[in-house]
Amino acid sequence: MEMAELGATPKGGVNRPALTPTDIEVHVRLAEWARAREFAVEIDAYGNQFMRRSGSESGAGAIASGSHSDTQPTGGRFDGISGVLSAVEALEVIDDAGIETRHPLEAIIWNNEEGTRFSPTNLGSAVYVGSVPIETMLAATDGDDVTMKEAVQNLRDAIPWAGVRELGAPMAAFIESHIEQGPELEAEELDIGVVTAIQGTRKLEVEIIGDEAHAGTTPERMRRDAFVDAVSVASALRELFHDPDDIMRFTIGRFEVSPGALAVVPGHVFFTIDIRHPDNATLARLGDQVEAVCTEAASRCEVRVVETRRADSTPFVGLVPEAVEAASRERGYAYKHMPSGAGHDARYVSEICPSGMVFVPCESGLSHNERENATADDLARGAQVVADTLLILDERL
Ligand SMILES: [Zn+2]
Structure with a gap:
């Protein structure tokens, strides 16, 4: 709810295009929460932000989770940011519990997922994994002729102490939590969707x-x-x-x-x-x-x-969806396997490491809408599954 105040609209939604002052404020707050716990904070050349709790095994790739913080102009309070906050929450509870993991754990804010501000546009996750040339994307401009390059510099200036992340630096696995944006989980009174694929x-x-x-x-x-x-x-x-x-x-x-x-x-x-x-x-x-x-x-x-x-359709198979299912089952949550109707950052991240998604019910399936809503209990179960999945993957990878 604190994040929903950043870019809040009169009708109860959020208008927070990528790397505008309100979006940068989201990045700053999360960076400061991370720093308070001595997690490392890094930003890459396209403005993706990484918050890392270190692991015990040197050289092990990060097991990461996250989503995006930008919204549609008449967007809701949960699309994207709920996945980022689930990742941050997971790192915090694991930290509070004093659990030592072998792999570093990362919470990620992927830049520019909704892609409404800059033209040409592309997802931060797509740029990170190298499917789009970085130079073209940094030259993209918004309606006021601000380039993406300048916007990323504004982010850097707001968090001058953040380190630099290389684009495409390897990760061991990635899990993205997101509201379903469709009506099925709510209609079937389920807690969790184990995502099998992003449809083509x-x-x-x-x-x-x-x-x-x-x-x-x-x-x-x-x-x-x-x-x-x-x-x-x-x-x-x-x-x-x-x-x-x-x-x-x-x-x-x-x-x-x-x-x-x-x-x-x-x-x-x-x-x-x-x-x-x-x-x-x-x-x-x-x-x-x-x-x-x-x-x-x-x-x-x-x-x-x-x-x-x-x-093409992007399948999620193997370790990550298996871990999501195991976590849901062990917690006693009602879940089902389902494909994603919308595109997400996990589609691109899956090009460089085993990836998957967990869906949380959203009210009446309404999304890209200022009335978008999800319950605190449902979001908490989603975050719990993310935390458990990170720990299961730390054991299995
Ligand atoms: Zn989204």
Whole structure:
């Protein structure tokens, strides 16, 4: 609740874009909590912040946990920051209990996960693991022409005593706690979601090209109305992606009719397609049919389909999800295995070390919304699972 005051909105949500003064204040407070316990604090070139409790074995890689502190402009109090605080809490209770671990334990704030302030944008975790060139990302600017490089320097200036972390420095394992952002755990009265995968996604853009014409003088038989064909195409796509099991996610989020004048038959329609599914084969099979289905459904207009982004499903298997399940079981929490519908930092971290996620129920599945809510008890169980998972991994790794 203390963190929710930083960037608080009148409607009870949070507006805290990456590395703005309020977001930097989150980093400063957590750095100071860490320093009070003599945990090391480091910041890397992209503004990711690491708080480390040392381990007994020299050279052992860190077992880490964390998430992001930035929010959507009309975001909630829990998306991201609850995962960061679970990690900090886990390190603190392990410290209070005087438990010596072989590996260092780390709490991480990944920079810029929501990516709303800078353009071009990318997740701090993606930059850390090397999937995006750092120089391009540091040159990104916000609406006031502040570069990411300057914003990271502002963070450094606010915590001048922090050490420097090398991008891509190895980690032994990573666990991210996050609110579910969906309705399932609450509906099934479960405490914990053991995340099995982050589902894959394909983004496509469709153009329907017809001819502009006079709305009063052009007979229907002579029209090449882009809107009429676009409606048929959209219906055919809905049919293609209809899934009786309700696992496939299909969204047309943008739909633009041009020229957008009352008395002109539309000559052009542009729309976007966002499809997601945990199974890569399903995503490939159905995604590959989009162009043919669009062309078939359009009767008089030309259709162009371009794929703008494709990311395979990221499975979480092995040690980390096993440890999350063991921790949940031993605590007597009601849990189930489930894929994540949204993308998260753990997707990228899994490229450099065994990774996984734990989901905590959120009220009515509402997220990216100022009314986002989660109970203290549920969040505490999530943090407990993080703490237990860190210790189980310390034994098994
Ligand atoms: Zn998030």
